Structure formats: C-alpha cells, structure tokens
Amino acid sequence: MKKTALFFIALFTLLMTNYTDSIAAENVKISYEVKFTEPQAHYADIEMTVSGLAQNALDLKMPVWTPGSYLVREFAKNLESFGVEANGKTIPFVKTSKNTWHINTTNINSVKVKYRMYCFEISVRTAFIDVTHAFLSTSGMFLYPNGMLMHPSTIHITPYKNWDKVSTSLEMVNNDPFTRTAPNYDILFDSPIEVGNQDVFGFKAAGVDYEVAMYGGGNYDKERLKKDMAHVVELETAVFGENPNKHYTFIVHNYNRGGGGLEHLSSTVLGASRNSYNTESGYQNFLSLVAHEHFHLWNVKRLRPIALGPFDYDNENYTTDLWIAEGFTAYYDNMIVNRTKLYSTDNYLGVLAADINIVENSQGAKIQPLSQSSYDAWIKAYRPDENSANTTISYYNKGSVAAFLLDLEIISDSKTKYSLDDVMKYMYNEYYKTKKRGYTDAEFKQGLEKFAGKNLDSFYQKYVNGLDQIDYNKYLGYAGYKLTDEFANTNIPTLGIKTSTVAGVTKVIGVSRGTAGWIDGINVNDELKAIDDQPITDPKNLLGDKKVGDKVTVTVIRDGQTLNLPVTLLRNNDFKYKIESIDSPSETQLAVRKKWLIYNKNTPSI
Structure with a gap:
C-alpha cells in the first residue's frame, strides 16, 4: 500500500476517533x-x-x-x-x-x-x-x-x-x-x-442588575452604598462604552480588620473592615476597592493579556503584562472615585502622590523592572520575605504610576483630544469583541501609540523594561503640576530598619538596602536590646538626639547570643512627595489639567 494511502487511512481513523470521543x-x-x-x-x-x-x-x-x-x-x-x-x-x-x-x-x-x-x-x-x-x-x-x-x-x-x-x-x-x-x-x-444569612440588597446601574451580599455586619449605610456604587458602575461603563453583564454580584466579607479583593467575570469578592464605613478614609477606601475589582470585569476578565486564557489550571500562566492588567486598574480605581466628585481634587492628588512615594521609597524599584515584576508574580509577589522590599517592585503601584504618566502623555500629545480612556475602549473593542482573543505586549503598546500619536519605545525602554529614574515633573508639567519632596532639606539619621514589638520584645523585621543597618550588619530577627548601653524603651524613637555621622553601638540578641554592633548613622533618604500646582500655569497646561481631572463623558474617541 502506498504511503499516501496509509497516511489518509491513519488521518481518517484519527478524525473518526476524535469525532466519536466528541459525540x-x-x-x-x-x-x-x-x-x-x-x-x-x-x-x-x-x-x-x-x-x-x-x-x-x-x-x-x-x-x-x-x-x-x-x-x-x-x-x-x-x-x-x-x-x-x-x-x-x-x-x-x-x-x-x-x-x-x-x-x-x-x-x-x-x-x-x-x-x-x-x-x-x-x-x-x-x-x-x-x-x-x-x-x-x-x-x-x-x-x-x-x-x-x-x-x-x-x-x-x-x-x-x-x-x-x-x-x-x-x-x-x-x-x-x-x-x-x-x-x-x-x-x-x-x-x-x-x-x-448574608444581608442582601441591590441596585440597577448601566442597565445591569447588581446584588450586594454583606457578610459579617458593619456600620454601612445601604442607601448611600446603592447610590455611590451605582455611580462608580456608570462611570466605569462609560470608559468602555458598554456593560457586558446581565447581572453582577458583590460578595463583601466584613471583618474586624479586612481588605483585598478578587475579580471575577460577573462578580467579585471584597474584604472590608466592618466599622470603617462611617469614616471618610474608610469609605473612600471601600469605594476604591469596589471601583478596582469592578473595573476588572473589562480589564483582565475580557480585555486581557493573551497568556491569561484559555487557562491552564495545572500550571503557572506567565505574562509580562500584569502591570497593565492590575496596574492600570489600580490607577483607574482612584481616578473613578475622583470622577464621582465625592472627594476633592487635592484628595485625589494626595492618593496619587502616595503611589509615587511607595515606588520611589522601594529599593526594589532599582532592581526589578516593571515587566519582570509581572512575570515573576508567581514566585515573588505572593511569596514575600524579609528581603522582598529590597528586590521587588509592585506591579500594582508602579503600574498605576505608569498609567498616569501615559494618560498625561496621551492627553498632551493629542492636544486634549484623547486620554487613556480611549485606549482602553479601543483595545476592548479590538481584541475582546472583534478579534475575540487577548493582546500581546506589542499590541497593547501599539494601542497606546495610536492615541499618543508617536512611538513609545523610549518610555518602554526606560520605565517598563528598564530601571531609569522616572521624570515625574515632565509628565506632571503637561498639566501644570510639579512634584516636591517635603523631606528634601532634612538631615535625619536612621538605622534603616523596620521593627515589631510584641510583649515588650522589639525585633527587626526588615533592613533596607544601602542603609546604616544594612551596611553594618543588623539582621532580620535580631532582638534589639540597647543603643550605646541605653536599653530600648521607646521603639518608635530609637535614636533620640543622635545625628547623621554619629557612631553608635547597637546591642542585639541573635540566636541566643548577645552581639554589640558598631554602626555609623546615615541620613534617612526616604522621600515624602506631594503634587502641587506650578505658579501661573499656561492655558495649554490648564486644558490638559481639565481633561485629566475633570471628567466629561462626551470626549471624542477614534
């Protein structure tokens, strides 16, 4: 029998077997x-x-x-x-x-x-x-x-x-x-x-029925939550142009101290503190959490990196784009709350500055690129140890920072015609609805470039795949803002350690790279006993009136043995940034500022 005949018989047998198995x-x-x-x-x-x-x-x-x-x-x-x-x-x-x-x-x-x-x-x-x-x-x-x-x-x-x-x-x-x-x-x-026996209530927003299931009690106001959660839903739906659900469920677990959330296709699970709903910061944090996980019903659950679906439930599913999937969502959660106008613009800028502070005070930002942070989530992000702050950067925080930089870049380059909203809507329509698949790294970059109107190779090389210091004032300057460091003129000494005190025992739980403690050998798990023979009585004020350059002796107990460590105090190099307006911003800068911070649902899109 000829090889071609054998081939077709084998192929027919395989197809019939698959067909039979399918039936x-x-x-x-x-x-x-x-x-x-x-x-x-x-x-x-x-x-x-x-x-x-x-x-x-x-x-x-x-x-x-x-x-x-x-x-x-x-x-x-x-x-x-x-x-x-x-x-x-x-x-x-x-x-x-x-x-x-x-x-x-x-x-x-x-x-x-x-x-x-x-x-x-x-x-x-x-x-x-x-x-x-x-x-x-x-x-x-x-x-x-x-x-x-x-x-x-x-x-x-x-x-x-x-x-x-x-x-x-x-x-x-x-x-x-x-x-x-x-x-x-x-x-x-x-x-x-x-x-x-959860407390269940609901509301309708963007044509979708929403259910909220509250477990654990709490001092929440149902009517206020219905109104404000509906507002969040409407604002997020406006970004993408449609809400793809018929109904959606919020499962909220209220604990004495709770937090976190996990997104799903048509629902989410939130962790909250049951008695924090009646404080301004507690309520804003809860709304931001609602906004974050709900935004995921588009960004991640439908508009997604190509590696995240169809899922392999046996193994890790690697992607370098969690900085988009999670970081952009982290940017939008606070931006959406800002758009509700429940809080002042200054409040929003303070939240944004807090993200910048987290990034810039992280030693890991000098070690791990943003794209690598995404890829290594499986082995690093969810398995932190005492040295993680020195070696890793959060794709949430730095991804959020990258999103705000790109938002301002697009608004400025398009002369306020477009914003990051237009990118998200375009990508959702192009890849989820039209191509019915996830996007690659290059495809999302192309989507950003489409609305920025220019090549973004430099941005990616510096801030996504590289470790360059971010030029915040360049991007904030588009909107007439600047970044100032409240610690710039201080000369405060520090050991560069983090401690925890339990039952009167103070232990080191972290040592920051490049600090006095790092250089002179203070270790995690050391029990602090004294500085210059003075017993530790106030863990929050270890150094008293010491100055930068002073040489001190830190007495610790390590593995049951007492050690006297000579340490030379160094300056605390942490930053405390705030965002403030420049003097006399131009009309162009004010137009960018308005587009960025004052929401108008009628803005045009490609």
Missing part, C-alpha cells in the same frame, strides 16, 4: 451536591456525579490556582476522603499526580465521586466555612473531568440549618436559588458562591 463527551452530564454536615469543623461534603460515560477511563482534576491570584496554591491539599461508586459498588481509583485521580470506567456509564474539602483560610481567594456561613471559592472546591473544561455542570447546595440565602453570579435552575448551573468550567471557577 461521547457531548452525552456526559455532570452534577454536584454540596452539604455542610460539620461546618463547625470547616468541612464541605461534595458528591460529584458523572453520567453518560462511553470511555474506558476518567481523570478528575483539581485546579492548582485561581485566576486573578497568581500563585500555585495547591487546592488539592485540602481534599480528603476521596471515594468512587458505580452501580452501587465501590470501585478502585489511582491518584496519578498531586491533583489528578484516575478511574477505570470500562463498561461503566455513571460514577459517583464523594470527597470532603477542608475550608479554613480567610481570604478573597480561598474557601472558608464555619457555622455562620460558607464561602465557596469554586476553583478550590470542585473537581473537573480532564478534557471536559467546556462541559456544563449543575451545583445543588443543601444549606446548613437556618441558612437561607445563596449569592453568586451563576444562573438558577428552575428558579431555585440553591441549584445553580455553569455553562463550562471557566465560568464555574470564575463564580464564587456565598451561602448563609
């Missing part, structure tokens, strides 16, 4: 039942049914990470009591990797898999269960059949005792709030579920 997979039905028999011990009992099988083997997998949080968290570590039944009998299985369970399904068309999940980690990224509520971070709860990520599934929840509510963006089945369905696993893993 077989289409007949598979997947459902879950979730019960809480021991919530006080933080357990969920899950029964997964996979029926309509026509294959000889079934591999079930647990994701190792959750999209939006770039760290392999090994959710399988929380799974126990795995067992399989078929035709009323227990059948064997083999665990073939850290997150894979292999089941022989020869002559078996339906299996029931029972397992338990231990859920006792309070964060917006991880599941938590106790007698008051259950938060199901779905990527860390539900197994999925390998090769069937595009399959729909149904989840039925049996609530514990008096729990009476379910809050999630997943659609109901037959109008039953305790039975939900997901069209595929990307949607399921992107749709957290809150079960309990």
